[in-house]
Amino acid sequence: GAVVSQHPSRVICKSGTSVKIECRSLDFQATTMFWYRQFPKQSLMLMATSNEGSKATYEQGVEKDKFLINHASLTLSTLTVTSAHPEDSSFYICSASYNKGTAQLIYGYTFGSGTRLTVV
């Protein structure tokens, strides 16, 4: 259980275009989803936290107008990289927190398989 599907796994786009990445929770409702970015040989860096039905919270230094996050349902969050540039090339990963049981105990976080974005 608690599977997150991320799509696409790889995308190449031209500089100046926009790219949308989807993150779906397949067998649970994800009230909170997180978006990370990972550059080569570096660790994951949190970009933003999205809660269903409300605006995302962005980490310091992450441009909210460039990285648009939509979490319109309990099973889908999208990240749109607008006007992409080569420096936006990175590995983008989403994750979702999930609850189990009536005690609302969060069991942890499950991650998508990641999206390799290359901007040329």
Next chain:
Amino acid sequence: DAKTTQPPSMDCAEGRAANLPCNHSTISGNEYVYWYRQIHSQGPQYIIHGLKNNETNEMASLIITEDRKSSTLILPHATLRDTAVYYCIAEGHGQNFVFGPGTRLSVLP
């Protein structure tokens, strides 16, 4: 900043136990210790988590010291497929995960 420190790399012989240490000396009482691993170009994979007691599942065992300032992830019989970066994270439920650099484990034939 990450609340944990781990050695940057470790080697382990195939078939032997891999013991990965993690220091979390500033962990607070309501924070759990989580372990994830990331195989190249994939998303992190959940391994195990615990609060105070030692935990075991089909993948690994987690040993947490009594003072909770450190822990060890044990892969009992490492295989080549266990080669990955292992992340130890100390965080409360519902809070954002902050990833440190992790430990790059190389399982050698």
